[in-house]
Each structure stands twice: as structure tokens, then as C-alpha cells.
Amino acid sequence: MNKTSLAESLPPVFQEKSKVEPTKTIIQLDDVNINYGSFTAVKHASMEIYEHKVTAFIGPSGCGKSTVLRSINRMNDLIRGATLDGRVLFNGEDLYAKDVDPVLIRRRIGMVFQKPNPFPKSIYENIAWGARVNGYRGDYDELVETSLRSAALWDEVKDKLKQNALRLSGGQQQRLCIARTIAVQPEVILMDEPASALDPIATSRIEELILELKKDYTIVIVTHNMGQASRVSDYTAFFMVDQNRTGYLQEYEETEQLFLNPIHKKTEEYISGKFG
Amino acid sequence: MQNSVSFGSEENLLSMMERRRKAGVVWQAVFLFSTSLAILFLILLLFSVIDSTFGFAAIRYEKKPSELMVGKSQLSDFSRQELEETAKTHLSSGILRRVEYEKPIADRTDKDLIGILEQYVLQPSVLRTWGLWASLTKQGEINEYLFDQGDAVLTFKSWLTIDFLFADQSANPLYAGIRTAMLGSLWIILITFLFAFPIGVGSAIYLEEYAKPTRLTRLLQLNIFNLSAVPSIIYGLLGLAVFVRAMETFTSGSLFSGVADTTANGRTILSGGLTLGLLVLPIIIINTQEALKAVPDSLRMSSYGIGATKWQTIWGQVLPVSIDRILTGTILALSRALGETAPLVVIGASTFISVDPSGIFSKFTTLPIQIYQWSARPQGAYRNVAGAAIIALLILLMALNSSAIILRDKLSKKKRMEA
Known part of the structure; x- marks a missing residue:
């Protein structure tokens, strides 16, 4: 199929959506291979992630998209036997260089997990604790308020900041986790299926939040929900898994391009729901 | 053939159900029995401890209390004056010196003096004790024993008292503490x-x-x-x-x-x-x-x-x-x-x-x-x-x-x- 003809046949809403405005590269994967012991989970992944954009990782189960995500802030270090070769560059610096402390990286590249996992402490402490352990010296009340506002949670919890965070609803808990991540002022936020444990309404609020947050942060999101990827992301990476159960990056494009005009047959089959 | 396993007829099902239910009832009874057994042993333990802690004791006094307390029924009816006098007259000189040395008699409390009088003048010794159960059921045997002993006094005693907690060791079980x-x-x-x-x-x-x-x-x-x-x-x-x-x-x-x-x-x-x-x-x-x-x-x-x-x-x-x-x-x-x-x-x-x-x-x-x-x-x-x-x-x-x-x-x- 010819590209031009496809673009013309699109509904007007897609035609209006201009091509993604280019920004500078903030994270670069350079031939990354990730192994768990002798098992190769991901091989030859190379890609660039752009600043202030939302990049979505999609693909069938076991394709290594979460593994790649966790390698960006070295959370994989915490899994026994996980090794990485290749390079992961963050603002041009190799994150896996010998003298790099993963603790510092995780403050600059924060993470939100699949299951909402607030600390079993008060809402206030959930925000303040991360800042405190990172040596924040400032007005904590103000920090808590701005972080909660950025996560669109302030109005719901401002009267019960001392209440235990575990008493919030699932969606509120997940937004609290985002607020907690924002509070340590990272540059990048990694989200590992942040809405997969939530109901549709809570999910849509998280999606709105992601679109809001990309003004200030670079966001990388793993999702199983194709609709979510197309709604929130600027770029989409499609990962596939080969017969050895090793994941690889099949296709990486602007989201619109990938969904409307995938180059590879596998990509097309996956996004049209033929497998996965 | 594997995939044509049959559950049998309706009657079979019912009789099988009966067996299954029975097995459940039997096991429940077994568990109930073991629980009851454990509780029974616990009760026995508690009973034997309580049994030995309370009960009658036959006590013999070296000096008959009646000789000491002329006209009074017990030591606590004595006035301060009488207590001090009784102590001075009845305590042996050695013990009196030791008591005075530890703390002068004039400075001691009434309760303290009564204790001293009981311990050193009356000098009670336990002849025999009965458990709580025996105390309640074997009145005849106890009376017989007392009759044989002649001068023994029977008192119902709780061995666990406040004094017991705060007393130190003693060669006399009546005064031993923990x-x-x-x-x-x-x-x-x-x-x-x-x-x-x-x-x-x-x-x-x-x-x-x-x-x-x-x-x-x-x-x-x-x-x-x-x-x-x-x-x-x-x-x-x-x-x-x-x-x-x-x-x-x-x-x-x-x-x-x-x-x-x-x-x-x-x-x-x-x-x-x-x-x-x-x-x-x-x-x-x-x-x-x-x-x-x-x-x-x-x-x-x-x-x-x-x-x-x-x-x-x-x-x-x-x-x-x-x-x-x-x-x-x-x-x-x-x-x-x-x-x-x-x-x-x-x-x-x-x-x-x-x-x-x-x-x-x-x-x-x-x-x-x-x-x-x-x-x-x-x-x-x-x-x-x-x-x-x-x-x-x-x-x-x-x-x-x-x-x-x-x-x-x-x-x-x-x-x-x-x-």
C-alpha cells in the first residue's frame, strides 16, 4: 500500500495531528543485550528516546519490554543473575560505566510500577520520604502540595494527608506513586503497565495525567493496551519474541506511523489483534 | 476409554455421597477428640497447681498462742505497748539482740513486730498439709490426724500471698518466698x-x-x-x-x-x-x-x-x-x-x-x-x-x-x- 494514499484516507482527526516535533535524545540504547543467568531475555536492542515525549513499549508477553524498561534505571541490578552488555546512555553518559552509582540514577530516572505500591505510611510521608532520603532541604509542605497537584491528586487528599496511603482507592494509590516519583524531581519517569490493575475510569485519569506530565518529564511506558499506547504516546516501540523466547526490538516509529502504517507484517498482525 | 469416565447412576452417586459425608464426620470427631484431650490435660495441670497452692495445713506452735495472748484472740488486737513488751519478755536474748541490731524494736512497725513474735516466739512448724481437693473431701481423715497429734492447729492456708512474693528464702516453708x-x-x-x-x-x-x-x-x-x-x-x-x-x-x-x-x-x-x-x-x-x-x-x-x-x-x-x-x-x-x-x-x-x-x-x-x-x-x-x-x-x-x-x-x- 502506498503511503500517501493511506494518509489521505485517514479520518480528519489523524490528518490534523501533525508529525511529532523533534526534540533531543535523552536516552540511547546501543546494542543492548540483557541476560538472566544463561538465558538471553533481550538481544540487540538499539533505540533513542526523546526528551519530553511519551514513548510506549508494546509487544506480546515475554518479549522483554519490561526488562528493557527496568534496564534504563538499573532496576535489573536488583534481580539476581541479571547482566547487561551494550550501552545505555543517559544525556550522553553511560549508565553502566563502573563509577556510576545506580542509586543516583534512580533518582533522576524514576519508576512507577504495575501494581500501585505506596509505602504503608501516611500520604504526606509517601511524598516526603523519598525527598528526605535524597537529602532534600526545602519546604516539605510545599513539596508535598506541588507533587500532589502535579499528580492531580491534591484536591482529593488535601484534608487527609496524615491518613495511611493504603486506604486510598487503587487509582488514587497509583497517582500517589506518580506524585512520589515526581517529588524527587526526576528527568525521566518509567511506567511499567501503570494502569493495568485499574478500572477504566482510573485508567483514563492516569492517561490524562501522562499527557500533562510530558511537558515537564520524559515518559517511557510499557503497556499491553494498544489503545492506551495510541492515545498517550508519541513514539511506539514494538518488541517481538523469537523461538528461543528471546525478545528483540521489531519496530520503532512515531506512534501514528506505527499504528497506521507498520512496516513489518508482525507489527501489523499484533496491533490488529491477530496474536499476543 | 479415558474421556468417557462415568459418574455412575443416581443411586450410586447418593450412596457415595453418604460415604463421603461419613468420612468427614469421622475426621471431625477425631479432631474434636484431640482438642478435648489437650484441653483436659491443661485443666489437669492447672488443677494440680491450684490443688497444692491452697488447702489445710496442720501447724504446731512451740509456744501455744493462748499462753502468749492473755485475754486477746489474736496478736493484731495487741496495743503497741503490749507488742513491744511481749517481744522483750518472750524473745530469747540472742534473737532479741539480733533483732535490735537490725532495727531497734521501737522503730519497727506493728506488722513487723507481729511477724517477729510469730516467727520467733510462737515458732510454728508445718506438720502436714492437704491439697485443696483433700481439704474439701477428706474432713474425717484430717480430723483424725489432728486428734492423733493433739496440740496441732488446723488453718486453711493460701500459700500464694503478697508476702510470699516479697519474702526471701527460708528454712521454714511458712516463711519462704520468691x-x-x-x-x-x-x-x-x-x-x-x-x-x-x-x-x-x-x-x-x-x-x-x-x-x-x-x-x-x-x-x-x-x-x-x-x-x-x-x-x-x-x-x-x-x-x-x-x-x-x-x-x-x-x-x-x-x-x-x-x-x-x-x-x-x-x-x-x-x-x-x-x-x-x-x-x-x-x-x-x-x-x-x-x-x-x-x-x-x-x-x-x-x-x-x-x-x-x-x-x-x-x-x-x-x-x-x-x-x-x-x-x-x-x-x-x-x-x-x-x-x-x-x-x-x-x-x-x-x-x-x-x-x-x-x-x-x-x-x-x-x-x-x-x-x-x-x-x-x-x-x-x-x-x-x-x-x-x-x-x-x-x-x-x-x-x-x-x-x-x-x-x-x-x-x-x-x-x-x-x-
Whole structure:
């Protein structure tokens, strides 16, 4: 199929959506291979992630998209036997260089997990604790308020900041986790299926939040929900898994391009729901 | 053929159902029986303890109370004046001098004087005691015994009294008490806690949070499990060899006081506490490890995810969540130590001391040892005293255990609600 003809046949809403405005590269994967012991989970992944954009990782189960995500802030270090070769560059610096402390990286590249996992402490402490352990010296009340506002949670919890965070609803808990991540002022936020444990309404609020947050942060999101990827992301990476159960990056494009005009047959089959 | 398995006819199904239900009923009855049996034994235990703690005692006085109390029915009816006079006239000169030397008679309280008069003038001795059950059912036998003895007085006695808790050792079962043993037990538990808690929790944190699962760690873990099952008397032998003998200069305190030879020879509270500390160490380690294992990994991940270090994660997230379980486990381990007898006997706890322990370098006795020693005495009345001491020990243990439960509930409630 010819590209031009496809673009013309699109509904007007897609035609209006201009091509993604280019920004500078903030994270670069350079031939990354990730192994768990002798098992190769991901091989030859190379890609660039752009600043202030939302990049979505999609693909069938076991394709290594979460593994790649966790390698960006070295959370994989915490899994026994996980090794990485290749390079992961963050603002041009190799994150896996010998003298790099993963603790510092995780403050600059924060993470939100699949299951909402607030600390079993008060809402206030959930925000303040991360800042405190990172040596924040400032007005904590103000920090808590701005972080909660950025996560669109302030109005719901401002009267019960001392209440235990575990008493919030699932969606509120997940937004609290985002607020907690924002509070340590990272540059990048990694989200590992942040809405997969939530109901549709809570999910849509998280999606709105992601679109809001990309003004200030670079966001990388793993999702199983194709609709979510197309709604929130600027770029989409499609990962596939080969017969050895090793994941690889099949296709990486602007989201619109990938969904409307995938180059590879596998990509097309996956996004049209033929497998996965 | 495999996929044509039939469930049989309707009648078959019904009769099978009957069999299945029957099997359930039988097992339920078996479980009920074993539970009842356990409860029965518990009741028997309580009964035998209570039985020996209360009951009639036949007491013979050296001097008949009626001779002492002219016209009065009991000593407490005496006026102050009369009490002092009676003491001065009836006490033998040796005892009078000793009593005056300890504290002049004029300065003593009425109650104190009555006690002295009873003990040194009336000089009661227990001829025979009856348990609560016998006291209630064998009136005839008791009366017969009294008739045979002639001058014996029958009193219904509760061997567990406030005085019993605060009195020291005595050669007369009527005046024996458990103060020294109680203080010894409390001192020992304090040392045990101070020694075993930090080391146990520290080792557990290391094994659970830091140690990589190498063959060495697994071996270590296996050994800790085995150590927790080693009979306590073996810990006693270890304590005897290490704390009492090898480290004598340290455990007897002569290292610190400069005195070369103390009477305790290393058989001190410190040695006892350290020995029991070794005994409960594996239990505390295992309990703490279980507590740490129960903390979900997602909590650690979320802590690392915002840039906390390993220690910040452990101290700020993992420990606050698990502290209630850690403390409960520790208190339960300590209450085991409180009831231990064998290792302390082996390291040479004293069985008869009337001097209160004054510090960690004192000789000591503990409640279980006291009970053991009393129940081994030939005089029957000491078995009643032992019964009273058992009740005191049980109450102490129950207080420890319930404080563990209260603490756990309080901490986990705080965790759930937070203001």
C-alpha cells in the first residue's frame, strides 16, 4: 500500500495531528543485550528516546519490554543473575560505566510500577520520604502540595494527608506513586503497565495525567493496551519474541506511523489483534 | 476409554455421597477428640497447681498462742505497748539482740513486730498439709490426724500471698518466698535480651537482605535451624565451658573490680544471661527472618525506585513494617528463656541464696530453679510452696506473652491507620 494514499484516507482527526516535533535524545540504547543467568531475555536492542515525549513499549508477553524498561534505571541490578552488555546512555553518559552509582540514577530516572505500591505510611510521608532520603532541604509542605497537584491528586487528599496511603482507592494509590516519583524531581519517569490493575475510569485519569506530565518529564511506558499506547504516546516501540523466547526490538516509529502504517507484517498482525 | 469416565447412576452417586459425608464426620470427631484431650490435660495441670497452692495445713506452735495472748484472740488486737513488751519478755536474748541490731524494736512497725513474735516466739512448724481437693473431701481423715497429734492447729492456708512474693528464702516453708528468685529471673532475662536481640536481629537482617544465596549461606541457614532444635542442656554445657570457665575473669567481674577472686566464680547472672542468650539466638534469628520475608518485595522495589539506598530501604521501609513481628517473636523467645531450668543448673545457679542479686556479677537463682529445688525437698509443705511459685511463674509468663500480643496489635494498628 502506498503511503500517501493511506494518509489521505485517514479520518480528519489523524490528518490534523501533525508529525511529532523533534526534540533531543535523552536516552540511547546501543546494542543492548540483557541476560538472566544463561538465558538471553533481550538481544540487540538499539533505540533513542526523546526528551519530553511519551514513548510506549508494546509487544506480546515475554518479549522483554519490561526488562528493557527496568534496564534504563538499573532496576535489573536488583534481580539476581541479571547482566547487561551494550550501552545505555543517559544525556550522553553511560549508565553502566563502573563509577556510576545506580542509586543516583534512580533518582533522576524514576519508576512507577504495575501494581500501585505506596509505602504503608501516611500520604504526606509517601511524598516526603523519598525527598528526605535524597537529602532534600526545602519546604516539605510545599513539596508535598506541588507533587500532589502535579499528580492531580491534591484536591482529593488535601484534608487527609496524615491518613495511611493504603486506604486510598487503587487509582488514587497509583497517582500517589506518580506524585512520589515526581517529588524527587526526576528527568525521566518509567511506567511499567501503570494502569493495568485499574478500572477504566482510573485508567483514563492516569492517561490524562501522562499527557500533562510530558511537558515537564520524559515518559517511557510499557503497556499491553494498544489503545492506551495510541492515545498517550508519541513514539511506539514494538518488541517481538523469537523461538528461543528471546525478545528483540521489531519496530520503532512515531506512534501514528506505527499504528497506521507498520512496516513489518508482525507489527501489523499484533496491533490488529491477530496474536499476543 | 479415558474421556468417557462415568459418574455412575443416581443411586450410586447418593450412596457415595453418604460415604463421603461419613468420612468427614469421622475426621471431625477425631479432631474434636484431640482438642478435648489437650484441653483436659491443661485443666489437669492447672488443677494440680491450684490443688497444692491452697488447702489445710496442720501447724504446731512451740509456744501455744493462748499462753502468749492473755485475754486477746489474736496478736493484731495487741496495743503497741503490749507488742513491744511481749517481744522483750518472750524473745530469747540472742534473737532479741539480733533483732535490735537490725532495727531497734521501737522503730519497727506493728506488722513487723507481729511477724517477729510469730516467727520467733510462737515458732510454728508445718506438720502436714492437704491439697485443696483433700481439704474439701477428706474432713474425717484430717480430723483424725489432728486428734492423733493433739496440740496441732488446723488453718486453711493460701500459700500464694503478697508476702510470699516479697519474702526471701527460708528454712521454714511458712516463711519462704520468691523475691530472690524473681529478681534473679528478671536480671537474667534483661541480660538475655540485651545480648540476643541486637545480635539476632542483626544476623537476620544480614542473612535476609544482604547475603547472596551461596552454598555457604545455605549451610549457615541450615545450621541455624539445627541450633534452634539443640536441647537446652547442651547450651548449658557450652555456657559452663565458655562463660563460667574460660571467661571467668570477665563474667565474675574481677576484670572490672580488680578483685582476683569473687565468691561467684563466674557462676553469675552475666554467665546465665549470656547462656540463655545463646539458647534463644537462633530462635530470634529465625523469627526475624520470617518477619523480613513477609515484607513484600514490591515495597523494597518502590523504595529503590525513588533513589533510596539499600540501608535507607531497610531502615525506613522494611523494618518499620516488620518490627511488630520481630518484637513478638523476640518476646516469645524470651518467655522460653524465662522458663529454662536445665542450662542454668548446668552452669551452676545457686539453689539456696537469701541475698538479692545486686548486679550482673552476683550469684543468682531463678524461679524455675527455685521451683525445682523446692519440689525436691523432703518436707511436704515445700511442695505447696512450689505450687505457689509455679502460679507466680505462670502469671509472669502470661504477662510477657500478652504484652507481646498487645504490642503487636498496637503496632500493626498504627501501621494500618496512621492517625
